Amino acid sequence: xxxxxxxxxxxxxxxxxxxxxxxxxxxxxxxxxxxxxxxxxxxxxxxxxxxxxxxxxxxxxxxxxxxxxxxxxxxxxxxxxxxxxxxxxxxxxxxxxxxxxxxxxxxxxxxxxxxxxxxxxxxxxxxxxxxxxxxxxxxxxxxxxxxxxxxxxxxxxxxxxxxxxxxxxxxxxxxxxxxxxxxxxxxxxxxxxxxxxxxxxxxxxxxxxxx
Amino acid sequence: xxxxxxxxxxxxxxxxxxxxxxxxxxxxxxxxxxxxxxxxxxxxxxxxxxxxxxxxxxxxxxxxxxxxxxxxxxxxxxxxxxxxxxxxxxxxxxxxxxxxxxxxxxxxxxxxxxxxxxxxxxxxxxxxxxxxxxxxxxxxxxxxxxxxxxxxxxxxxxxxxxxxxxxxxxxxxxxxxxxxxxxxxxxxxxxxxxxxxxxxxxxxxxxxxxxxxxxxxxxxxxxxxxxxxxxxxxxxxxxxxxxxxxxxxxxxxxxxxxxxxxxxxxxxxxxxxxxxxxxxxxxxxxxxxxxxxxxxxxxxxxxxxxxxxxxxxxxxxxxxxxxxxxxxxxxxxxxxxxxxxxxxxxxxxxxxxxxxxxxxxxxxxxxxxxxxxxxxxxxxxxxxxxxxxxxxxxxxxxxxxxxxxxxxxxxxxxxxxxxxxxxxxxxxxxxxxxxxxxxxxxxxxxxxxxxxxxxxxxxxxxxxxxxxxxxxxxxxxxxxxxxxxxxxxxxxxxxxxxxxxxxxxxxxxxxxxxxxxxxxxxxxxxxxxxxxxxxxxxxxxxxxxxxxxxxxxxxxxxxxxxxxxxxxxxxxxxxxxxxxxxxxxxxxxxxxxxxxxxxxxxxxxxxxxxxxxxxxxxxxxxxxxxxxxxxxxxxxxxxxxxxxxxxxxxxxxxxxxxxxxxxxxxxxxxxxxxxxxxxxxxxxxxxxxxxxxxxxxxx
Numbered sequence: 001x002x003x004x005x006x007x008x009x010x011x012x013x014x015x016x017x018x019x020x021x022x023x024x025x026x027x028x029x030x031x032x033x034x035x036x037x038x039x040x041x042x043x044x045x046x047x048x049x050x051x052x053x054x055x056x057x058x059x060x061x062x063x064x065x066x067x068x069x070x071x072x073x074x075x076x077x078x079x080x081x082x083x084x085x086x087x088x089x090x091x092x093x094x095x096x097x098x099x100x101x102x103x104x105x106x107x108x109x110x111x112x113x114x115x116x117x118x119x120x121x122x123x124x125x126x127x128x129x130x131x132x133x134x135x136x137x138x139x140x141x142x143x144x145x146x147x148x149x150x151x152x153x154x155x156x157x158x159x160x161x162x163x164x165x166x167x168x169x170x171x172x173x174x175x176x177x178x179x180x181x182x183x184x185x186x187x188x189x190x191x192x193x194x195x196x197x198x199x200x201x202x203x204x205x206x207x208x209x210x211x
Numbered sequence: 212x213x214x215x216x217x218x219x220x221x222x223x224x225x226x227x228x229x230x231x232x233x234x235x236x237x238x239x240x241x242x243x244x245x246x247x248x249x250x251x252x253x254x255x256x257x258x259x260x261x262x263x264x265x266x267x268x269x270x271x272x273x274x275x276x277x278x279x280x281x282x283x284x285x286x287x288x289x290x291x292x293x294x295x296x297x298x299x300x301x302x303x304x305x306x307x308x309x310x311x312x313x314x315x316x317x318x319x320x321x322x323x324x325x326x327x328x329x330x331x332x333x334x335x336x337x338x339x340x341x342x343x344x345x346x347x348x349x350x351x352x353x354x355x356x357x358x359x360x361x362x363x364x365x366x367x368x369x370x371x372x373x374x375x376x377x378x379x380x381x382x383x384x385x386x387x388x389x390x391x392x393x394x395x396x397x398x399x400x401x402x403x404x405x406x407x408x409x410x411x412x413x414x415x416x417x418x419x420x421x422x423x424x425x426x427x428x429x430x431x432x433x434x435x436x437x438x439x440x441x442x443x444x445x446x447x448x449x450x451x452x453x454x455x456x457x458x459x460x461x462x463x464x465x466x467x468x469x470x471x472x473x474x475x476x477x478x479x480x481x482x483x484x485x486x487x488x489x490x491x492x493x494x495x496x497x498x499x500x501x502x503x504x505x506x507x508x509x510x511x512x513x514x515x516x517x518x519x520x521x522x523x524x525x526x527x528x529x530x531x532x533x534x535x536x537x538x539x540x541x542x543x544x545x546x547x548x549x550x551x552x553x554x555x556x557x558x559x560x561x562x563x564x565x566x567x568x569x570x571x572x573x574x575x576x577x578x579x580x581x582x583x584x585x586x587x588x589x590x591x592x593x594x595x596x597x598x599x600x601x602x603x604x605x606x607x608x609x610x611x612x613x614x615x616x617x618x619x620x621x622x623x624x625x626x627x628x629x630x631x632x633x634x635x636x637x638x639x640x641x642x643x644x645x646x647x648x649x650x651x652x653x654x655x656x657x658x659x660x661x662x663x664x665x666x667x668x669x670x671x672x673x674x675x676x677x678x679x680x681x682x683x684x685x686x687x688x689x690x691x692x693x694x695x696x697x698x699x700x701x702x703x704x705x706x707x708x709x710x711x712x713x714x715x716x717x718x719x720x721x722x723x724x725x726x727x728x729x730x731x732x733x734x735x736x737x738x739x740x741x742x743x744x745x746x747x748x749x750x751x752x753x754x755x756x757x758x759x760x761x762x763x764x765x766x767x768x769x770x771x772x773x774x775x776x777x778x779x780x781x782x783x784x785x786x787x788x789x790x791x792x793x794x795x796x797x798x799x800x801x802x803x804x805x806x807x808x809x810x811x812x813x814x815x816x817x818x819x820x821x822x823x824x825x826x827x828x829x830x831x832x833x834x835x836x837x838x839x840x841x842x843x844x845x846x847x848x849x850x851x852x853x854x855x856x857x858x859x860x861x862x863x864x865x866x867x868x869x870x871x872x873x874x875x876x877x878x879x880x881x882x883x884x885x886x887x888x889x890x891x892x893x894x895x896x897x898x899x900x901x902x903x904x905x906x907x908x909x910x
Contacts, residue, residue, distance in 0.1 A: 022662065023660050023661075023662050023663070024660075024662035024663060024690065024692075041691050041692040041695060042692060043692055043693070043695055043698045043699060043700070044660060044663060044692060044693060044700065045632075046629055046632035046633050046636050046699060046700070047629055047631050047632015047633065047635065047636075048623065048629070048631075048632060049629060050623065050624065065624070070632060072659060072660050074605070074635070074639055074659060075632065075635065077510075077607075077608030077609075078608055078609075078631055078632060078635060081611050081616045081619060081620070082616075082620065084513060084613065084616050084617070084620075085617075097662075115513070117513050117514065117613075188784075
């Protein structure tokens with residue numbers, strides 16, 4: 001599969017978004033579902049991966065670089081590097097596995113506090129796999145309460161049925177644009193990239209790709 | 212001049228020698244006179260008359276030289292003197308000789324005084340240029356480092372913007388001008404060679420200077436007592452300011468380094484001292500000695516400045532090398548012991564050896580030594596053999612400073628590479644195989660990625676089943692995503708060999724990493740180095756002040772205004788334009804600590820200038836820009852009025868000292884401070900790719 005890539009002059013803002021959470025909660029599926037319409041099983045992520053998506057929200061054309069991380073503990077050192085400079089962080093849990101919800105406050109919110117270099121970054125709590133309602137063990141109310149406690153936005157969605165998937169990312173982007181310092185960073189990144197492009201006119205455009 | 216001096220010296224020496232000889236003769240004459248005998252009165256009378264005449268002459272001469280004889284002389288002597296006075300020629304001759312003596316001594320004395328003065332002057336300059344450990348230690352009696360130190364770092368930042376290399380500071384002190392440098396290639400080459408030779412010599416002299424050696428030893432002393440200020444262990448309040456503005460932790464090596472370098476008077480010495488520090492870092496690395504004032508084994512703290520992160524990496528790499536040596540020796544010992552046991556075991560068939568060695572029994576009954584096993588992995592057992600599963604010792608991850616993180620991310624974005632993750636996964640698989648002989652992929656997944664394994668409800672406890680396939684299917688299975696065709700995990704598993712972590716190719720090469728850092732230190736841009744030292748010292752002073760002012764309601768309000776201004780300025784991209792104002796903030800805080808009453812008076816003046824409406828607006832969180840603009844105006848305006856003359860005088864003094872120092876040492880003019888810093892528009896030419904200012908220009 002190929003992901004879309006933007007022209008250097010084709011977008012107004014550029015933001016970095018990070019997906020974190022326990023292994024097998026559906027981070028990669030969520031990302032693939034947002035980028036394309038695929039709903040198939042994704043092999044476990046090894047280390048980090050990324051995809052790029054162009055998006056128009058609030059009258060602005062955005063380029064989102066979305067980093068997908070492996071949730072296994074052994075990969076934590078490697079993935080911790082990618083928190084740097086992220087304007088948006090999505091913490092994902094599986095509504096059918098309570099331990100993935102518990103680990104958000106035990107593990108992942110602490111990782112964010114430890115490795116994020118952006119104090120104003122926008123955080124979002126996402127409960128995935130709501131299509132398996134018969135196996136649900138974490139209620140929406142519990143999710144809302146934790147989101148409020150951690151200072152996060154909150155959504156429930158299903159990567160399989162694509163319920164709320166686009167809305168998650170769009171809402172996150174809108175919230176990022178409301179923060180002046182993040183807006184400035186997004187704008188600065190675009191200008192810096194334009195400058196690079198001008199200095200290397202022969203350089204091929206980069207884009208997301210899977211190995 | 213030397214010839215002239217020699218002439219005068221010679222004349223003076225002759226004059227003094229002649230005078231001494233004459234004095235000696237006079238003394239002998241007096242002795243003879245006293246011993247005269249009456250029987251030979253007539254005969255000696257005649258001779259005495261002659262001698263008396265000569266004595267008279269000598270007395271006249273000695274009188275002019277201010278030498279007083281014990282006897283004034285008889286009546287006859289005085290008559291003889293009167294007779295001599297009639298002979299004008301002799302008298303004139305004596306006068307000339309005396310004149311010669313005076314003229315000879317004056318220049319001689321001046322020359323000596325001149326040489327002595329010059330020597331004293333040079334010694335004084337040398338003493339002032341290099342700060343002493345004693346002087347710096349005495350300064351720690353003040354609560355925070357003096358603002359003059361911070362100011363010196365600010366000057367260095369300004370000057371550093373014009374150059375890319377610390378070496379330029381050493382070369383530019385020669386007073387070389389751009390025009391001469393453009394004269395020609397050959398001339399430029401020769402000039403460069405000459406400067407390099409002078410640099411090397413000067414660097415060598417600087418490094419071996421007693422004070423510099425003492426400074427280096429104190430700075431890198433493992434006890435860490437040098438420049439220590441906070442000695443109150445009960446103080447638990449920890450300021451978040453150093454991390455908010457990307458400074459360095461309190462009492463860390465970076466802060467102490469900033470304080471030391473900020474005390475040097477010239478940019479050249481600051482640069483030379485930094486070179487000396489880099490040499491010391493190389494020495495610590497080669498001797499595997501941890502740097503003091505830096506955690507010995509922490510991963511880089513991305514909220515501290517890059518310099519601190521790099522120091523952390525050096526210490527962490529030292530710890531890792533030590534651990535690696537121990538682990539390698541341990542493994543080698545284990546293998547040797549196992550081989551030895553195997554020989555013994557051959558002689559006693561069936562006997563299982565005892566000891567700390569860990570073995571796993573295969574399904575064939577064969578015992579295989581576990582390599583690199585760390586500890587049992589809970590109650591997990593291997594599916595095919597039933598043996599307990601062990602967590603292996605694994606390789607440690609890379610130590611990435613913020614610059615390397617950025618590089619890595621850009622590399623991944625550009626190439627789409629997932630190599631780092633795959634390398635680590637492969638390494639972990641190999642370590643797991645070495646520690647768990649007879650394992651299969653499912654065993655690894657159960658240890659590494661538990662959610663990808665699901666236990667079957669129909670699982671049985673029968674481990675002796677002879678139908679492996681059936682047993683596996685009844686006990687559990689991999690997740691659907693792990694079973695997918697072409698899954699990279701399985702491919703890596705098939706590729707991996709049982710190799711313990713200490714024997715694998717390193718995922719992260721400590722030697723390479725530290726060499727890169729030390730090379731970067733040698734080539735660091737002056738503004739980058741001095742900028743980090745400036746922010747570190749700024750945050751240090753403010754953090755201590757925050758602790759001390761914590762309970763003082765009046766002063767802490769004024770302090771918090773300064774602090775907020777500093778945090779906002781340091782976090783913005785206009786840091787370089789606001790350095791002067793940051794220094795002023797620091798001076799204000801310094802005043803709060805040293806002279807609280809004056810600071811309160813300033814606060815009162817500040818408050819009286821604001822109307823009620825402005826006050827409300829000022830404290831409103833809805834208008835942060837207005838608030839800080841107001842704050843900037845207040846402190847900018849008042850500090851200029853109150854401290855501008857002092858600052859100006861101090862700067863002038865520094866310039867005067869530097870110029871005088873240069874003229875004394877090298878008889879050339881200094882261009883360091885004769886030029887004004889280039890205007891902000893020139894600071895960021897369009898050629899600089901990553902410059903934020905350039906981005907604006909492009910717009």
